[in-house]
Amino acid sequence: MARMKFLCDTERCIECNGCVTACNNEHDVPESINRRHVVTLRDGTRGEKSMSVACMHCTDAPCAAVCPVDCFYTTPDGIVLHDKELCIGCGYCFYACPFGAPQFPEKGAFNARSKMDKCTFCAGGPLPDNSAAEYEQYGRNRIAEGKLPLCAEMCSTKALLAGDGNMVSDIYRKRIVNRGGRPDMWRWQTAYEFSDNKE
């Protein structure tokens, strides 16, 4: 059985927000939510790196571990989903998640958190596949149509990969080999400091 994974190749990510927008488009998420977002480290200086982050569909998902109403479930492909009917909006999953994947639309009673929403790996939710009801609650179910998450399918530079973990790893491995270990591997520039910090 395939085990679904995301991998964002930071050597290719250019922070274009294509993944973020593809997701917002495909699922019509509420305006205050971004299921996927791009994190940039060292913005504006040497060493700037960006990475697209959403739910990582952890094997041992901390969100599922802490949920007081047990609304999470993992599909046979390793996709972590939840049931919005059961969700009480307590926010524990948000505290537990290392990636900040769970989001809340702030539209509940008394402007409280309301039902948690997160990346579904484009696999919808517990409602019938590709039904209008499923779309309304969870967004589209591309996996049921034999497609992959739209964020990865539309990534401008093919930085974001999604699919069977083995296949994704293989693609990434080939890239590493092609790059000859650049930019981190030692070569004459690192050794001789010819590229000094003077610009």
Added chain:
Amino acid sequence: MKNFTNRWLTRIEDEPVRRKGIDRRSFLRRSGVALGGGALLGMLPPTVVRRATAAEKQNTPQEDVTIEKRRSVCTHCSVGCGVIAEVQNGVWTGQEPDFESPLNLGAHCSKGASVRHHGLGSRRLKHPMKLENGSWKRLSWEQAIDEIGDKLLEIRETSGPDSIFWCGSSKASNEGSYLQRKFAAFWGSNNIDHQARICHSTTVAGVASTWGYGAMTNSYNDMHNSKAMLFVGSNAAEAHPVAMQHILRGKENGAVMIVVDPRYTRTAAHADIFGRLRPGTDVPFIYGLLWHIFKNGWEDKEYIDSRVWAMDDIKAEVENWPPEKVENVTGMSRDRVEEIARTMAENRPGTIVWCMGGTQHHIGNNITRIFCVLQLALGNIGKSGGGANIFRGHDNVQGATDVGPNSHTLPGYYGLSEGAWKHWARVWGVEYQWLRDRFDMSRKYDAGNGEMKYTMNIQGIPVSRWIDGVIESGENLSQQDNFRAVFFQGHACNSQTRGTEMKVALEKLEMVVISDPYPTHMSVMSDRQDGIYLLPTSTQFETYGSVTASNRSLQWREKILEPLYESKPDHVILYLLAKKLGFADELFKNIRIEGEEPLIEDILREINRGTWTIGYTGQSPERLKLQATHRGDFNTTTLLAEGGPCDGEYYGLPWPCWGNPEMKHPGTPILYDPSKPVSEGGLTFRARFGTERNGENLLAEGVYSQGSDIKDGYPEFTGDLLKKLGWWQELSAEEQGSAEGRNWKTDLSGGIQRVAIAHECAPFGNAKARCKVWEYPDPVPLHREPLYTPRYDLAQEYPTYQDRKAFWRLPTRYMSIQEDNHSLKYPLVFTSGRLVEYEGGGGETRSNVWLAKLQPEMFAEINPKDANNAGISHWQYIWLEGAEGGRIKVRAMVTPRVGPGVVWTPFHFGGWFQGKDLGDKYPDGTAPYVRGEACNTATTYGYDSVTQMQETKATLCRISPA
């Protein structure tokens, strides 16, 4: 760096809530379902169950409704990403990646991934409107066309046809933009222009005058083959994101990536080598590279001897630029300059990429030419992996430049001479005399350089200067009267400089017509109370036609939706207006009209019949449609179809696609590449400048394209040359009739081109590229400091030009501005650029909720040193005042991305003016979600010495806490 304020969130929430997200009512409803099923739902009072609004129902994917897939091309940048739209019952409900497209392979940036929002259209202009007594009134199309037409005719009667400024668009299709140019010609004026003026006009002029054509020589895909890539003033990661897919693949294939920019951009973050450049010092930088190249003998001597003229003149100028000089002027360390020179020399073929950073200067034509000279010195032009890869801006700026609304030429770069007009009169099927009489023939005007001409033969006032056409004194203009009205079809105004003066111009005009899907900044930035017309115009997704990507490939767009609300496509609006103005029959003589819509295919066929100069003749609608269907057959590095019905063709039949469609030329994927026969896409340098100069041979020596029957340089082909060569008999009788006394550009049968290519010769000749352009103000490219420079000392050493009296019909200032030391009051360099989420003037993208949420506020990037000097902390409001007094209120983004002494802003914002939010001035429901200051409210005077390009990349400002 994303900061959300409550105020912004409120703006978004003012929109009708859509079915996504849970509000209290739908929560109750659903809990009812969970408890016991639909029966309970039926029992709840109707007010609790909120009905979906029409807008909400519209775009939800429907179960059990057939999905039609339609293919178009993204309407944002020039990469030309394929878009697959899923349409159900005429509603655009989904987007799928276009994996088969060889240009993007399914990829999109945020803008491409958001295009379905065009089908939602929440902030679109919905019906024609008119500003009357300060409020927007709805009109019918008939009323609008009537009133506008009457006013235009009245102005024509009293002030002549040159008193209207028509602004066309690089977002129109090839057919739409071509029609815009033709429309102006039939109206009787050259006062029509488009975004290319302020984008790559200096590129087209500089590059074409070097080797024949002014377009991108290779392609994005071809960069897989580069061994070095030099980006000067190009931030591809934000301006051409999907191009980065190809660039990074090239890097992974071993290319060294070099980025030279005033900012450490997102592109620089992927570079192997970064050099920080002071804005406006591109020419010294390149001379700095050439200094090392010539000193070390790294130049390609054989290439230069056979294919380049006047490199010795460049060598002479290089002597003026030793390393210490270059370091002083550019601010880049001499070690870095040497490193870059060595890298380019040791890693060939290498390519150079430039965008606005190189073009938007008053010496832009010098800069673009010296970029070309660098590549000629290294022998990189005409090779796969090499080239001058000029990344164009808008989705169809290439096409609109090629065949569309330019004030200095008719379609196809034929110019405005009598010969050019006669050529097009023949193609259009109208009498030259009739066309001539449409123009102001009352007297001749000052065409500059001491010549007097009729306005028919004088370059029109360009879009960079339209405001001066309004506010300059009438007697200083080389036309009868000032502009009294403007008609902007698909062009923003906040992308042009001098916003404070633009406001004055807008208030002086008698009528302003905006034909656009969105109201744009122009509708609100002035204090006009009357006389602004808004015509809802359809996007390219609501029509169909061809579009030309930056690599010269033409793609066919299918229609995805019917025009939303009451919008009409460009060509339909022009038809209605032409009818009102009385020249529709002539304008559409050879173009069928169906209802009120001119047939797009007929327009392309007319382009095919007339555009011989750049080979827009082979790309018929049929060939393009076939390629679109079989686009998956094309190799994604070479762009060559491998098998299938398009076998042997290049994707998009990149121009020049010689001869008529029956000849089935495959297109030219890499310009000036002699390694292939011309019939298979090979090419030589164009013989455009004569065969000799001062006794020196300008034709190629000993170099020719593969299989050429002439094994040396040769001039451009004429009927007479065919006779001399003994090839005249190869023309059919009909072709001979057409070719007699004509040349490869004016022979409408295409016979001259066909026979030349049958002998594997390029119809336009085989010459040397030239490093010295004797027609230009600086024949050898020189450095001149920006008009507003922070280095007044250097302005004495490298001064600008003298003021000119009549240049593109207008007085144009240079020295009278630079002679004062503006840096005393305005010490910081002010430059601007792009964000990945927005595009152009931003009226469209800031009205797209998915994009708007990513960039909610206008800001200025300020180096921590300058921020501390001014007492400014991160994200507070500041006033940024430009050197001519325009002020903008923006957030301060304190970041080391910009170097000390340089302030940078994005240019996409609009809807504010000097601190005031103009949101309430938009017609109801059309204000963009995100509004902010237009940076060009604070920019300044400065125009290129050949093309009137605006000097946006290097001016001055000062900042203070607000």
